[in-house]
Amino acid sequence: MKPDVLNLAEKLALIDDLWSPRVIAELNDYQFKLTKLEGDFVWHSHDETDEAFLVLAGTLDIAFRDRTVTLNAGELFVVPKGVEHKPFAPAECHVLLIEPRGVLNTGDELGERTAEPNVWI
């Protein structure tokens, strides 16, 4: 199957819930996921992988145990493997995540905020 050109804004328009990453493409065994975030999330870490956040719209804070970083639209941040973090978005924010196939949004903290992985739009 021939790959499509993926328009991020068009794909984002298909998402009507928060904190539920949707896969839009794969690069080898890595996935590009779009998600809308607003409010607080849970502390968690991904013990097997780094995780990249590219903010497309809005502002995303990522809290670590020793600091908080703030990402605005057009900014990229790679959370290192195994480092506890907690995203927080003061208002709705749109993010492109890049990480290996099958990574859970809550990492090691399975619970009510854990979204189903591998859901495509």
Add this chain to the structure above:
Amino acid sequence: MKPDVLNLAEKLALIDDLWSPRVIAELNDYQFKLTKLEGDFVWHSHDETDEAFLVLAGTLDIAFRDRTVTLNAGELFVVPKGVEHKPFAPAECHVLLIEPRGVLNTGDELGERTAEPNVWI
């Protein structure tokens, strides 16, 4: 070392040449690279990996042997492993590339258009 927030526009402003990808971050053994493109490139393929193009500004055409796709700002395309392609930018265009560490811009076609890999900004 603690990772930085990477502002793509600020990083792009540091690039003053064309067709020379600059690494800005790593995600496990993958790299995020920024590049400015204008004009024609060479036919090539990457026999070991897919290659992702996210256009940040301008327009990028990617020719394949059987079709050409056009990417505008905010559009993502993953070139499948082993598929011959030739990027062409009618005017200066800014691209974020995502691919494994060490991939050459000309893939299997070593020559005068081959840029040094692993150059960071």
